[in-house]
Amino acid sequence: MTHLVAIGGSDAGITAALRARELDPSADVTVVVADEYPNFSICGIPYYFTGDVQPWQSLAHRTSADLEATGMQLRLNTFATDIDVDGRRLAVRTPSGAVDMIDYDELIVGTGALPSRAGIAGLDALTAADGVHVIHSMGDTFALDLDLAERQPESAIIVGAGYVGLEMAEAFIARGMRVTQIQRGGEVLSTLDPELGALVHAEIAAHGVEVVTDTTIGAIETTPTGLTVSGSRHGAPYTATADLVLVVVGVRPNTELLERAGARLGAGHAVVVDEHMRTGLPHVWSAGDGVVTHHRLLGVTYLPLGTTSHKQGRVAGENALGGDVRFAGSIGTQAVKVFDLVAARTGLRDHDAAAGGYEPVTTAASADDHKRYYPGAHSIAFRITGDTRDGRLLGAQLVGRYGTEVSKRVDTFATAIYAGLTVAQMSELDLSYTPPLGSPWDAVQVATQAWESAIRVAV
Numbered sequence: 001m002t003h004l005v006a007i008g009g010s011d012a013g014i015t016a017a018l019r020a021r022e023l024d025p026s027a028d029v030t031v032v033v034a035d036e037y038p039n040f041s042i043c044g045i046p047y048y049f050t051g052d053v054q055p056w057q058s059l060a061h062r063t064s065a066d067l068e069a070t071g072m073q074l075r076l077n078t079f080a081t082d083i084d085v086d087g088r089r090l091a092v093r094t095p096s097g098a099v100d101m102i103d104y105d106e107l108i109v110g111t112g113a114l115p116s117r118a119g120i121a122g123l124d125a126l127t128a129a130d131g132v133h134v135i136h137s138m139g140d141t142f143a144l145d146l147d148l149a150e151r152q153p154e155s156a157i158i159v160g161a162g163y164v165g166l167e168m169a170e171a172f173i174a175r176g177m178r179v180t181q182i183q184r185g186g187e188v189l190s191t192l193d194p195e196l197g198a199l200v201h202a203e204i205a206a207h208g209v210e211v212v213t214d215t216t217i218g219a220i221e222t223t224p225t226g227l228t229v230s231g232s233r234h235g236a237p238y239t240a241t242a243d244l245v246l247v248v249v250g251v252r253p254n255t256e257l258l259e260r261a262g263a264r265l266g267a268g269h270a271v272v273v274d275e276h277m278r279t280g281l282p283h284v285w286s287a288g289d290g291v292v293t294h295h296r297l298l299g300v301t302y303l304p305l306g307t308t309s310h311k312q313g314r315v316a317g318e319n320a321l322g323g324d325v326r327f328a329g330s331i332g333t334q335a336v337k338v339f340d341l342v343a344a345r346t347g348l349r350d351h352d353a354a355a356g357g358y359e360p361v362t363t364a365a366s367a368d369d370h371k372r373y374y375p376g377a378h379s380i381a382f383r384i385t386g387d388t389r390d391g392r393l394l395g396a397q398l399v400g401r402y403g404t405e406v407s408k409r410v411d412t413f414a415t416a417i418y419a420g421l422t423v424a425q426m427s428e429l430d431l432s433y434t435p436p437l438g439s440p441w442d443a444v445q446v447a448t449q450a451w452e453s454a455i456r457v458a459v
């Protein structure tokens with residue numbers, strides 16, 4: 001009987017453990033989790049703060065009892081401190097503070113990522129008790145919740161306008177707070193081209209968010225009037241003050257345990273794994289936000305996402321039991337709802353593609369989500385990237401109103417990119433049509449046909 005130990009109670013660790021139990025019900029599976037919230041959907045945290053998801057317990061994908069019913073053992077509030085690779089033993093700090101050793105045959109490390117601090121001075125010294133927050137775990141969620149309840153802050157500065165920052169801006173606005181959102185780059189949601197980011201910018205501004213772009217925050221401090229962030233904007237000093245500061249500037253892989261055990265770091269300072277999720281250390285596998293990402297179009301990169309962590313965890317769980325499956329690779333498909341808009345992307349943007357050795361052209365188009373004569377039609381804005389050498393579809397970006405199926409339409413592109421289709425082949429897809437839901441040429445095909453036309457004109 002294999003004794004498999006997984007470290008981490010989030011997407012990667014739990015998926016690996018579930019897969020192992022599913023494939024071999026006799027496998028002895030133990031999951032070591034630093035806190036007491038295994039299998040919580042941290043992706044859902046912003047919706048707890050909007051009030052859409054209540055109580056916080058509903059964020060659990062599965063309860064501890066559900067997980068234990070699959071036959072795995074949970075060791076909660078237990079922190080893995082060291083891996084003895086040669087002895088195949090894991091040292092842990094138990095809830096009482098004692099050191100315990102857990103023997104394993106195979107070990108899967110899913111310690112994920114930690115919020116990035118972006119070198120902001122003062123951030124390490126200030127805590128939730130001071131009104132300064134990050135958001136990555138249920139612990140962070142409870143700390144923010146408590147602060148909101150106790151101090152009733154009226155204003156917030158959000159440093160960062162990536163997808164988590166935007167979701168949290170919506171949450172704070174829903175709670176009646178004044179929100180200033182500060183972004184280092186020239187436009188919000190920098191994972192999209194600025195032309196589409198501008199639509200998201202307009203949406204949050206229309207809902208009352210003060211958007212400050214081209215601004216780098218270098219320090220946070222408490223002042224008599226509140227929490228003051230300072231930095232530079234277009235080369236000039238910039239300061240802003242609010243009752244609460246939330247810093248959401250991305251994540252850094254949590255690699256300490258594996259690094260100490262001798263694992264190698266690669267892209268994004270994440271642990272190097274192969275497509276089988278092998279770390280190179282005997283009998284040690286890893287998956288999730290702590291490891292590099294194999295990208296189908298770019299090779300090895302770092303692209304931490306929940307969807308990817310699930311897939312990698314599943315591969316690690318199967319291979320740790322002697323399987324031979326590969327992580328097929330990410331193409332960075334992602335979607336975010338921002339107030340009444342949805343923004344999504346998959347594959348490569350022009351500059352990623354050029355850097356990856358492709359010869360891309362990107363074109364813009366807009367198309368109605370369904371026939372205009374049927375009530376409620378809205379236009380979706382697209383940007384399509386294809387390779388001019390062979391017409392291969394490389395990427396798509398979309399922004400449309402909530403309800404225009406932007407996220408499912410991006411999935412059509414994701415499927416096509418996975419299959420290696422050309423832009424022209426998108427028009428061959430037999431997509432559904434009925435006037436309230438689509439058009440004879442679906443919006444995605446209108447957008448890819450616009451790319452084809454632009455290429456013909458250019459040639």
Ligand SMILES: Cc1cc2nc3c(=O)[nH]c(=O)nc-3n(C[C@H](O)[C@H](O)[C@H](O)COP(=O)(O)OP(=O)(O)OC[C@H]3O[C@@H](n4cnc5c(N)ncnc54)[C@H](O)[C@@H]3O)c2cc1C
Binds near residue numbers: 007010034042110305
């Ligand atoms: C607010 C928010 C919204 C998000 N929304 C989306 C989304 O919509 N779509 C999407 O695809 N992704 C989203 N993500 C990203 C997604 O949540 C992460 O990619 C995913 O959770 C990574 O899973 P993971 O298992 O690698 O690690 P993590 O979620 O980072 O979890 C790490 C786990 O390891 C445990 N741990 C760490 N160190 C130790 C140790 N030494 N000993 C024991 N246990 C340890 C932690 O307690 C935790 O259980 C979001 C993230 C956030 C924060």
